[in-house]
Amino acid sequence: MSTWYPEADLVIQHPKIYTVAITCDEVKEGKTDFPIIEDGGVAAKDGKVIAVGTATDVQQFIGEHTEVIDASGKILTPGFVECHMHCKWTGEQMLNLDFNGVTSRQAILDAVAEKAANTPDGEWIEGDGWNELIWEDSQEVITRRELDGLLYENGALQPMLKAKPALTDAQHLESLVLIGQRLNSFGITSAIDANLNYKQMHIYNEARKQGKLTYRGNLMFYLDPQFGSFEDNLRRLEEMDCVTGFGDEMLKLNGCKVTLDGITAAFTAAMSRREYRQRPGFYGDTIYTQEEIDALVCKATELGWQFGIHTIGDASEDRALHAFQEANKIRPVKELRHYLIHYQLPYEDQWPIMKELGVGVCLQPTLVSQMGEEPLFWPEQVERFQSPGLMFKNGILAGGSSDSPVVSPSPMLGMYYAVTRLDETTGKTLSKGDESKVTPIQALIMWTKNAAFFSHDDDKMGSVEVGSFADMCLFDNDFIAGNVEDYRTTKVATTILGGEVMYER
Ligand SMILES: [Zn+2]
CATH class of the missing domain: 3.20.20.140 (Metal-dependent hydrolases)
Incomplete structure (x- = not known):
């Protein structure tokens, strides 16, 4: 007699899994422990998690069309959830040139020139975040002749913001x-x-x-x-x-x-x-x-x-x-x-x-x-x-x-x-x-x-459990159990949304 198993869309094998399988009520009661599975395995189908366990436990869900990720040496966490930010606004700023941390005056002029060359006539080019105090070549403010206008302070900015065309x-x-x-x-x-x-x-x-x-x-x-x-x-x-x-x-x-x-x-x-x-x-x-x-x-x-x-x-x-x-x-x-x-x-x-x-x-x-x-x-x-x-x-x-x-x-x-x-x-x-x-x-x-x-x-x-969304992250090193300074250097290796890889470093 054989048991039938559904074929998963995605199977991840061998990561250490931080399941975060805990309820909010338990968190409020002071509980913080949840299963952490060494040499774990996750199977996902139709955007949801259908099995969580050891790498061997999920083996049987691998079929002809299953994408299999070998995550040996990695850790797996639920996909991160952000409960207060301004996504759209941040995205709108990303349409602009970002001069944060740019340490050369010339690099800014070059970036503006390049963007201007690729922007249709009549459309605005915006940039922000520059700090002339960190420019290494020259700290002289970029002039109107070099760009096309430079407005400081709110009083000057308001008329400009009014004149600025709405985003298409x-x-x-x-x-x-x-x-x-x-x-x-x-x-x-x-x-x-x-x-x-x-x-x-x-x-x-x-x-x-x-x-x-x-x-x-x-x-x-x-x-x-x-x-x-x-x-x-x-x-x-x-x-x-x-x-x-x-x-x-x-x-x-x-x-x-x-x-x-x-x-x-x-x-x-x-x-x-x-x-x-x-x-x-x-x-x-x-x-x-x-x-x-x-x-x-x-x-x-x-x-x-x-x-x-x-x-x-x-x-x-x-x-x-x-x-x-x-x-x-x-x-x-x-x-x-x-x-x-x-x-x-x-x-x-x-x-x-x-x-x-x-x-x-x-x-x-x-x-x-x-x-x-x-x-x-x-x-x-x-x-x-x-x-x-x-x-x-x-x-x-x-x-x-x-x-x-x-x-x-x-x-x-x-x-x-x-x-x-x-x-x-x-x-x-x-x-x-x-x-x-x-x-x-x-x-x-x-x-x-x-x-x-x-x-x-x-x-x-917010957890990796049977029935939850197959939203997950993979990392190359275990920053959770490691040195606290690892948070600064560890980067996400893979981000998965609903069983689909959305990002790979
Ligand atoms: Zn806010």
Whole structure:
């Protein structure tokens, strides 16, 4: 008697597999261990994982048409999930020339000339990120005669931005292709794209139809004060015919996003427990009043929208949580998974509310480590500021993210900073104790299972288990068990989305 096995589309044999087979509820209860399989094997069919075990266990799924990857000496993780960044915006920037880190004046002139030669007449060429202080040949600013105009400062930029032609549909599509390639090169297979407008959402749909979308897009609709008053935004909510969850496995609506305060460096974050360290007596304020944010969240909740709120200062966090409590009277917000983005200043008295309502947080360790904001905070705030460790210890779900284009979307870098709490601008560690840091395993959970929670995908994404999406990454060395500095040098070798290889280094 013989047993019949389905023929897999893809079989990967011999990697060490970090399955991340753990539930979000278990993570909240403090559990962090999951099966790690030496000499493992994974079989995938129709985009899903159909078997996980040892290399021998999956042998029987290999058929005539199966693609077989020998991953001896490698590790395999779930595809990385990003829970707060601006994919479309980052992609639009990638259409421009990027002069970040360019150390020669001439190289910039050459790049502009080359791009000009390949750009149709009348189309704009944009470039940014240059720093004349690092040019080795000459630090003299490039002149109008050499380029064609050079505008500094906002006053000069505004008229230019108004005159700038809108992106063509082809450029819009290209921006999604470019960001898709970059995300795949970092092992990212799913992302929440915040701050989108209708046009950008339509472009996503078009990219999906044309088979150009290479990551699972979860789109956040932006209730921007720029689009009108608070009443206008309330009305816009009513106008949308679909809500959170509308879409399919590659593209769906996530939540509404509101920016409730600004940033600490600009004194636009809203503080309450302590005044600004560098401005005695000053606390800042939120963009919406308590009544307004309550009304927006309640209306969205009533309609079935998930809600994510940008909160940097503790006053902003408290107001967002108050709004969630009000909304909870209309329907249980735990089901909708309302969340806080950034959650810069965590305080103990907020945690019982967050646990009761199931409010998670999207953190950006790279942002914290590279922005140099440490001197702006009181010492006890620095210790805990955007701390992933405190969240794990106190039963609050923390997802990994970057806020790209502000910093690199690399999850490897994000995990490195979550583990070390290193402030890259000072070389010092933000947290003296271990309480604010996470272990490498917890960092992996942040960019897989936990991040998948925010797009309601944790039952089918963020782990390598039978039935989950066949989204996976392969690495040449085991940075998780290795030296912590390995995070800086290890690069993704292969990224697989739905059983298909999307990226190979
Ligand atoms: Zn953001």
